Amino acid sequence: MRIHAIPVLSDNYVWLIEGDQGQCAVVDPGEAAPVLAEIERRDLTLKAILLTHHHADHCQGVAGLRARFPVPVYGPALEAKTWVTHPLANLETFDLPHIGRFQAWHTPGHTLGHISLISNGAAFVGDTLFSAGCGRLFEGSPEQMLASLDRLSSLPDATMIYCGHEYTADSLRFAHFAEPNNESIIQRIREVNEARAAGLPSVPTSMSLEKQINPFLRIREPSLRAAILKHARSESLSDADAFWTLRCWKDEFDDLPLLPRHAQNH
Known part of the structure; x- marks a missing residue:
């Protein structure tokens, strides 16, 4: 598979999966025109649409x-309301000839029916996992989201993670705030700044890298757990409560106004 990022809307990515014989599939098309233009530019034929969840910016x-x-639309069975023609249950597999075999993993939390699609060393994770971050919990519980992230983190380290948004720089800003001495985060900030300055996507990322920089995959690391406990003003927390504390902490952090550049170190 050759996988291409198509930027749409303000910060979404549609993933174009190019197979053999000019055939392709797309994941989470939040907008049609840029996708059709890219398919035409590459002289491809669309054979399937894959959806991770029901939010409009991923399926409109x-x-x-x-x-x-007029192709089939594969998507989560628990959210098969409008466009899904082929609902997928947890661990269900399907083949797209000349493109690949895919397996649906139920990864609830962002939405209740959210799935991730796993194929040949690639994971299309929608809004469950971002580089250095994770999705907000609009429908699911902290326990569900933590279980979903733990499940994804069980993938081989070499697995490439294709998420739904260009959120990496903002996510790293919080990750560095929570773990200021994590050298992997500091290095990743440099790399992402260079990529974005050159007009390049910051994703995909690897599962190996995410285990080093993503606070939501690192809540059991002693140094980060200590920071979470300090923030919560608590002596102990369950894993789910630690995750939820971290998620709320990031939400609070995201809502803070950015300081002017000259004031950020004061």
Whole structure:
């Protein structure tokens, strides 16, 4: 598989999976026109649409794509309301000839039916896992989201993670705040700043890297756990409560106004 990022909307990515014989699939089309343009530019034929969850910024391009290519739409069985023609249950597999075999993993938390799609060393994780971050809990519980992240972290370290948004720089800002002495985070900030300055995506990322820089995969690391306990003003927390404390902490951090550049170190 050759996988290409198509930026859409303000900060979404549609993933174009290019197979053999000019065939392709797309993951989470939040907009149709840029995807159709890229398919045409590469002289490809769309054979399937894959959805991770029901939010509009991940599926509102389906109608426009199917108007040009009346293809099957694979998506979560628990959210098969409008566009999904082939609902997927947990661990269900399906083959797309000349493209690949995919397995659906139920990864709830961001939404209740959210799935991740695993294929040949790649994981299309929607809004469950971001580079250095994770999705907000709009429908699921902390226990569900932590279990989903733990499940994804069981993938081989070499697995490439294809998430739904360009959130890496902002996520790293919080990760560095929570773990200021983590040298892997500091190095990753440099790399992402260079990539974004050059107009390049910061993703995909690898599971190996995420285990080093992503606080939501690191809540059991002693130094970060100590920071979480300090923030919560608690002597002990369950893993789920530690995760939820960290998620709320990031939400609070995201809502803080950015200081002017000259004031950020004061």
